[in-house]
Amino acid sequence: MIPLDTKLEASEKEFAEVRDMLEQHQFSVGGNWDYDHGYFDRYLDDEHKVWLRMPFNVINGNIDSDTQDLDAKIRMGKPFVLKHVYNEGLDKEAHPRTFGSLVDQFQEPLDPDGEVESKWVTEAKKVLDQVEEKLLH
Numbered sequence: 001m002i003p004l005d006t007k008l009e010a011s012e013k014e015f016a017e018v019r020d021m022l023e024q025h026q027f028s029v030g031g032n033w034d035y036d037h038g039y040f041d042r043y044l045d046d047e048h049k050v051w052l053r054m055p056f057n058v059i060n061g062n063i064d065s066d067t068q069d070l071d072a073k074i075r076m077g078k079p080f081v082l083k084h085v086y087n088e089g090l091d092k093e094a095h096p097r098t099f100g101s102l103v104d105q106f107q108e109p110l111d112p113d114g115e116v117e118s119k120w121v122t123e124a125k126k127v128l129d130q131v132e133e134k135l136l137h
Helices: 015-023 118-135
Strands: 012-014 037-043 050-060 073-076 080-083
Touching: 012 015, 015 037, 015 050, 015 073, 015 118, 050 118, 080 118
Parallel strands: none
Antiparallel strands: 012 073, 037 050, 050 073, 050 080
């Protein structure tokens, strides 16, 4: 994981405004969000192993995907680039499901904090520059 400096860190904005703008730059709200914090994620490579992650904390209101009324105000955290290294192929410890013939083939990363090559740090900084320009002006 490589932390990145940005003018976005500690900035405060409406959640819906930030989410809508970041979606235009291929970000999505990461699956591990909660009512009081979360991450905007964007993959940087075609294999979806290298990610630019922008953390945020809710400072007012809440985030609830079940309602259309997203009144949250958020404070952006320090973004970072991370790389997940996966074992290629099927998971040897996959377990059959009770219903149907589905098999859970998803694997835990071999290294959830793999070495990030400098080209991905450069790419992440370019993306952050574009996002800064939109969100801070």
